[in-house]
Amino acid sequence: MSSSSSAYSSSTLQSILQIQASIAKYLDFEGCLKFIELIQLLKPTICLSQQPGLAESDAGEDKCPARLRLNVHTFLAQSLSVDHEAMKIIWRAMANIAWNFRVDESCVHSFGQRHIQCFLDYGRQNGIxxxxxxxxxxxxxxxxxxxxxxxxxxxxxxxxxxxxxxxxxxxxxxxxxxxxxxxxxxxxxxxxxxxxxxxxxxxxxxxxxxxxxxxxxxxxxxxxxxxxxxxxxxxxxxxxxxxxxxxxxxxxxxxxxxxxxxxxxxxxxxxxxxxxxxxxxxxxxxxxxxxxxxxxxxxxxxxxxxxxxxxxxxxxxxxxxxxxxAGTGQEAWNHVCDLCCWYNDLPDGTQTFLRSVVTDGITIGRPTCSIHDCDIPLDSVKHRFCPTHKDQNLICAVTSCSAPIDEGYQTCSLKDHRALEAYNDIHNKAMFQLKLRLARLKTSQPTDAFSTDDGQSTIFGDEEVLIDANGVCDEKSEKGNQTLRARFGRRRTHNEELCVASCGVILGRATFYGSEAPNGVRTFWKTLFPTQKSLPGVLWHDNNCRIMLMLEKEKDTYFSHSALPVDVFHFKCKHKAQDDKCNANCNPAKWPELMTPDGKWRFNSSAAEQANAWLGGYQAIVREMQADRYEFFLDELIKRRNRNIIKDLEKKGKNPHEIPRDFLLKPDTPRVD
Known part of the structure; x- marks a missing residue:
């Protein structure tokens, strides 16, 4: 007996054998099995020709038809290598057992693997x-x-x-x-x-x-x-x-x-x-x-x-x-585990918890309006300005000039302005410029492994570049703003800012348009943690010293109950030892809660850099994305990555769980001054 019969019960096989004896002239046993399996694959097509019952629960359209439509009849005859009269006899003999045969989806899939060639050979000509x-x-x-x-x-x-x-x-x-x-x-x-x-x-x-x-x-x-x-x-x-x-x-x-x-x-x-x-x-x-x-x-x-x-x-x-x-929308926003949250039992029997998050930015981005800090989406990723600022396309590219451009140029008619544009055109065609921009982009992989497009024109030719009389000047001029400068190409968003729990779960993300300034980080935190209960007790950032100065200057007390340390690596390697303000406000050793009894750091303060390394792999993929798709894509992959990390934390016994959202988002009690 064929291995294809494994989907059938013994009683069904006996019934098939009995019926096959009456049609042995047309089909052998294997042919009978093939007929039954083809009917399972054809059921949707056959049911379509039947009238549905009056009641929604009436399965009238799923009743075995007395006869087949001509196209189905012909398809079956061709697939079974029998003539039309034989097909009529086969249908009368085997219709009920074939129609009422019930199998699960995996069996239907295996039937398809066996008989798909019949559909390719005979289906199209019969509308099947x-x-x-x-x-x-x-x-x-x-x-x-x-x-x-x-x-x-x-x-x-x-x-x-x-x-x-x-x-x-x-x-x-x-x-x-x-x-x-x-x-x-x-x-x-x-x-x-x-x-x-x-x-x-x-x-x-x-x-x-x-x-x-x-x-x-x-x-x-x-x-x-x-x-x-x-x-x-x-x-x-x-x-x-x-x-x-x-x-x-x-x-x-x-x-x-x-x-x-x-x-x-x-x-x-x-x-x-x-x-x-x-x-x-x-x-x-x-x-x-x-x-x-x-x-x-x-x-x-x-x-x-x-x-x-x-x-x-x-x-x-x-x-x-x-x-x-935006803000609190990530499903893992309220995640905690043993690696990012420390529960402390006090002598009076109460329990407190200390959450630790790390914030950092990564310079991947998408095309955006060339007006600094403008967040209005572009109509097309090929445009330089948003609909609100599209009139700037008619203004000279020299940053200090407001004269209209000449037709066919990006600068006005002034000779020294036109010279900057000519230099930019030559520079864009030079191979060394291509290498310079490739190095600056630090692209990890191309979007298409075998693309034959001209990389100079499609990837780098329209990148934003700042030029002065001495050439490319992407960095600030040593002469300040006195040097004549022109801005060509499309601007990109400045960076993606991530807030990552010390275990590696990403709690939130935001796009920064012009810079990673302290005020932008503060706004990001307040959007991500809109209540005092939701605000983590430890907010690591490599620029917390400047953030603290800003908060003190503006008398902003929103973060007064949170520690704002500089992460351990940056504090040791990139902050001046003689900076008294930084030592007083942001030295992680200032807070004993950040150390374990055996003198080790309680939390991983480099979690954001590890998350950024993962996110940076998408740079080549997202660089030409429209704004809505860009936001959606990053948020979706972050959500899925978080799920994988939480599964790993569970396997490692790190007790991943969630603090109830309604507790964290409970409105703050107004302060009485």
């Missing part, structure tokens, strides 16, 4: 696909959309059945089989004018896509493209653990996963749509992460139905998620 994706419902979901059947004598109301099925060809990118031709079918409710698709329904009045809250196997990534969840999970893991860009995810998929043996069976018309592009990866991951987030927050995802592109369609949802993530 290996993957036929359709709505998970056959009745309208709106409880107000009901009908009273004409044949009903009672005043019964039933959900309106869906009709008007529309089908289109799609490509389904899978992990198991590579890219496979598929069919996507939508159905229409004539009562409320809602069309139901495999992943969502569209309300015609509101023109919105509302996603079902169900278990999904495939995701509608963009027009004509579906991806299975397994592939999206693989891409997520690749990005999280090995800094793999969307371009390299697509390249790996096309080279390693797409099955060459299956591709050879596809018609030539499918050759282009079988290639996964990097934009497909981004669109798929963005939607996948948004849906996961909506389910975790017990919400329903809604996006616009009509949009110029999938990226623009998702933008509003990305903005909503980004607003939620």
């Amino acid at each position: 696909a290996f993957y036929h994706l359709m709505p998970p419902v056959r009745h309208c979901l709106d409880p107000r959309c009901v009908i009273k059947p004409k044949t009903s004598k009672k005043d019964e109301l039933h959900r309106r059945p869906l009709k008007e099925a529309h089908s289109r060809s799609v490509t389904v990118f899978t992990q198991s089989f590579g890219p496979i031709p598929g069919i996507s079918t939508s159905m229409f409710c004539s009562g409320c004018q809602t069309r139901y698709y495999p992943n969502y329904w569209v309300d015609r009045a509101q023109s919105t896509r509302t996603f079902y809250r169900i278990h999904r196997t495939f995701l509608h990534v963009t027009e004509g493209i579906f991806m299975d969840i397994a592939t999206l999970e693989l891409f997520t893991t690749m990005m999280l653990t090995s800094w793999t860009s969307a371009s390299n995810c697509a390249r790996i998929y096309n080279e390693a996963i797409a099955s060459k043996s299956l591709s050879s069976s596809l018609p030539a018309a499918y050759s282009k749509s079988m290639v996964l592009e990097h934009n497909d990866v981004w669109n798929g991951l963005s939607l996948f992460w948004l849906l996961e987030d909506s389910e975790e927050e017990d919400e329903v995802l809604q996006i616009d139905h009509v949009a110029p592109s999938q990226a623009i369609r998702l933008r509003k949802a990305l903005k909503r998620r980004n607003l939620w993530m």
Whole structure:
């Protein structure tokens, strides 16, 4: 007996053997098993041609049909190598046992592996696909959309059945089989004018896509493209653990996963749509992460139905998620464990706790408005100025000049101003400039491992650069501001500021636009820890000495109950020993709570630098990202990295847990002066 029969019970096998005896002229035992397995794969297609029952619970569309539609009948005959008359006899003999055969999803998957070639060989000509994706419902979901059947004598109301099925060809990118031709079918409710698709329904009045809250196997990534969840999970893991860009995810998929043996069976018309592009990866991951987030927050995802592109369609949802993530939004924001929190039992029986966090910045960034500290998003990452400041495109690039530019130039007509622009043009073409900028960027890896683009023009040619009469002057001039200077190219955000618990869990992130100034760090802390109870007792930062001076000058007492030490490495190596203010305010030895009884530091004060080393691996990936996608991408990967770290902490017995949010966010009691 074949190994393929392992999915069948002994009673089922006996029934098949009995039936096979009556059709032995047409099918042997293996042929009977193949027929049953093909029916399991064809069920969605067969059910589509059946009318749904009146009641939502009525499985009328799942009843075994008396006869098959011609296209299904022909497909089965070709797959089993029998003629049409024989196929009729086989259906009459085996329909019930095949239709009522129940197996789990893993068995259906193994059936697919055995018989996918039949769909590639005979499916397209019969309008049948290996993957036929359709709505998970056959009745309208709106409880107000009901009908009273004409044949009903009672005043019964039933959900309106869906009709008007529309089908289109799609490509389904899978992990198991590579890219496979598929069919996507939508159905229409004539009562409320809602069309139901495999992943969502569209309300015609509101023109919105509302996603079902169900278990999904495939995701509608963009027009004509579906991806299975397994592939999206693989891409997520690749990005999280090995800094793999969307371009390299697509390249790996096309080279390693797409099955060459299956591709050879596809018609030539499918050759282009079988290639996964990097934009497909981004669109798929963005939607996948948004849906996961909506389910975790017990919400329903809604996006616009009509949009110029999938990226623009998702933008509003990305903005909503980004607003939620700002400040206290990270799910691990209230994390503590034995490595980042010290519980101390006092003699009176009460218990106190001391939380330790480290704040530091890393100079990765995205294109932003060239006006210092402007946080208004660009309309396009190729622009130099935001919509509010776009008139600056018409002003001379020399920093001290407000004259209008000449057409075709970035400077006015003054000779010495034009000379700076000419120098910049020559400098951009020089190979040494390319090497200089590559060294400055410290890029860890390219976005595409085999890109043939001109790196000079696409990566470095539009970088912001400050030039004076002596050449490139990215640093401050020794002559102060007297030297004539011009600013060319696009500005980038200054840095990403991370606040990291001493165990390595990232509690929050913020984009700094102009500089990592003390006031920016203070604002970041107050946004991240908006109440006194949420404020950690120890806030490490390598520039705390300047922050303390600012707080003293402005009489800001918000941090008066927190220690603001300089981390151990920077205090020993980068702060002057004779700096009395720094020694008095920020020397970590000032606080005995930071030391264990055996004289060791209680907390890791370098946790942020370790987190920055991880985040820096994404520099090449995010450098050309639009603002909303940039924020969303970083926050999502931080969330997933935190989950992995917390799992490791649990394995190591470090007691990871959470302080209740409602306790930490309880409003502060007003002070009485």
